[in-house]
Amino acid sequence: MPRISFVIPIYKTELYLKRCLDSLLEQDYEDYEIICVLDGDNKKCKDILDSYVNHPLQNKMHELKIKHGGACAARNAGAKIAKGDYISFFSSDFIMFPGGLRRWIEELKSNPNFIYSEYRFMKDGNITNQSCQTEDFDARQLEVYNYIDGGFPVKRKLWEKYPWDTNCKSLNDWLFWLKIVKLGGYKGKRIKDVIYAAEVPRPKGLSYDSNDNWLERVKYVKEQVGIKHRDICLVSLGAKYHAQKMAKIVDADFNLNTLFKETDYKLFYLMGFYCADLDMLTSHLNLVLMMKKRGSKIGIHWIGGDTYQLMNRPFIDVQKIVIKLNEVVDYHLCENKRCAKELANMGIIAKVVPVPISKELPLMPLPRHFRVAMYTPGRAKDPKDKNLPITSYAIADKLPKIKFNFYGDDIIKGKDNFHPNITHCGMVDFENFGKKNSLIIRLCKHDSVPMAAVDFITMGRRVITNIENFPYMTYINSKEIAADKFMDIICAEIKRIKKLKTNPQAKEARAYYLKLHSQKKYIKSIKGLLNGR
Secondary structure (H helix, E strand, O other), X not given: OOOEEEEEEEOOOOOOHHHHHHHHHOOOOOOEXXXXXXXXXXXXXXXXXXXXXXXXXXXXXXXXXXXXXXXHHHHHHHXXXXXXXXXXXXXXXEEEOOOHHHHHHHHHOOOOOEEEOOEEEEEOOEEEEEEEOOOOOOHHHHOOOOOOOOOOOEEHHHHHHOOOOOOOOOOHHHHHHHHHHHHOOXXXXXXXXXXEEXXXXXXXXXXXXXXXXXXXXXXXXXXXXXXXXXXXXXXXXXXXHHHHHHHHHHOOEOOOOOOOOOOOOOEEEEEOOOOOOHHHHHHHHHHHHHHHHOXXXXXXXXXXXXXXXXXXXXXXXXXXXXXHHHHHOOEEEEOOHHHHHHHHHOOOOOEEOOOOOOOOOOOOOOOOOOEEEEEOOHHHHOOOOOOOOOOHHHHHHHOOOOEXXXXXXXXXXXXXXXOOOEEEOOOOOHHHHHHOOOEEEEOOOOOOOOHHHHHHHHOXXXXXXXXXXXXXXXXXXXXXOOHHHHHHHHHHHHHHHHHOOOOOOHHHHHHHHHHHOOHHHHHHHHHHHHOOO
C-alpha cells in the first residue's frame, strides 16, 4: 500500500492551522506522515504545533523551520525529508473530508503519476456551495490554464525531477504541473470524488498577486516550459468539446476559465452564437463586448441552429441584435450558402467557411450486425421537442427488431429499461462508435451542417436526414408531409438500407466531404482573419 507524505507550508495561518491538522489526523488510513514547515518566525503557529506534543498520533508529525522564503521554498524543504511514495503539498488553510485519504489510497494502488479532482471552497471554515472545477486530463489544455490544484498527491520522484520554482511569484502550482506534464511527458488521472476544501483566497495572498499581475505571471510560467503565445482565442459556450478540437486544429487557445482576467489575444473567435433564450443571448453578447473592449478582433462562426434561433426571435429583437453585432463584430462566418442567405436576410453579411472534420476517420467495412445511431440529447426524449419532427423513441418503437444506439446524453447510459432495442451510449468517440453502426439518422428542425453525419459518411456509412442539399445523404422532406407519413417513410428507408450489404458510393462520398470540410482550408481561413482577410 502506498504511503503519503503531507508537506504543509505554514505562514501566518494560525486561524486555520489546527483545523487543517485535525482533519488529517482524523483520517482512517494509517500509513502517512505530516511534515509541517514553518516558513520563518511565527509564534502563534509554533504554539499550535507545540499543542500536539501529547497527541496520540504525534509520532506522525514532523516539524521543520526555514528562513522565510515563500511557499515554494517551504514545500521543497519539506519534500526533502519526506519518506512517502507520494507527496501531497497540502495548504494549511485546507481541510480533508473524512475518508478522503483512504479514497486517495484506493486510486493510488494503480500507480498513477498523480491524481486530481475538483475541490470545495469554504469561508472561515464554513463549507460553501462553490467548487473549483476541474476537467479530464488534457496536456494541451493545461498549457492554456491550470485545472489541477497543488494539493493533490504526486509521486515523490516527480518532485525530485521538477521541484517547486522559488522564483515563481504566483501561479506556482500551474508551473509545477506544467513541468511534470509538458517537460516530463507524464499524465495524470482525474477522479470524481471531492476530497478536500480550501479557504477562499485572502487579501495579499498568491491569488491576489496573480490577479493583479496576470499577463506578467502567465508569461513567466509559459517561458519556463517553452509554451508559445497564441494570438487566437477560440471558445464556445454551447459546444465546448467540439470547440476544443477546433482550437487544436487552428492552433488557438480554448480559454473560458481565465477570460475574465486580463488578455492580449489578437482575435477572439466565438464558435456558435446561441440566442434561443435571453440568458444565452446575454452571455454571448457580454463576452463579445468584453473582448472587443480589450482590443481583440471579433469573429463569430454561425453554426448548427444559430441562424434558426435568431430568425425565430421577435422582429424588433432581431433588429437590435443585428445592429449591435454589426457594430462590434469584425468577421461573420457560416457553414454554407443557405445559412449565408438566411443571415443576409437579417442584415448580417457572412463568409462561408465550412467547419472541418476534427479527425479524418478511416473508411471501414460495414459492421456484421445492423445497428442505427441516433443523436438524442436530453431534450430529444420529450415528444413535444420542437427540434425534432418525430421522436427518436417513436422510430425505435416502430421497428422493434432493429437495434438502435442513442448518443449525446451523458446522463443515461446502458440498456433502456422500457425499450429493449435501445442502448444509450452517452458521449461517444466517433471512430469506435462508427464501427458499431451501419446508419445514422439526423433529424432536426434546422441545422447548417450535420457534422456527425459527415463523420459517418467518411467512414463509409449511410445517412438519413431531413436537412436538404447534402449529396450522398438520403433526404426525406419533413416539412410538407404529415408526421405519421414521415414516420412510415423513415422506417421503410431503414428497412431498405438494412438489406444492403455494401455501399458502392462510399469512396466517392468520402472524397467529396473530406474536400469540402478540409482542415487546411479552414486553417487558412481562420489564420487569414488575423491579417484582415
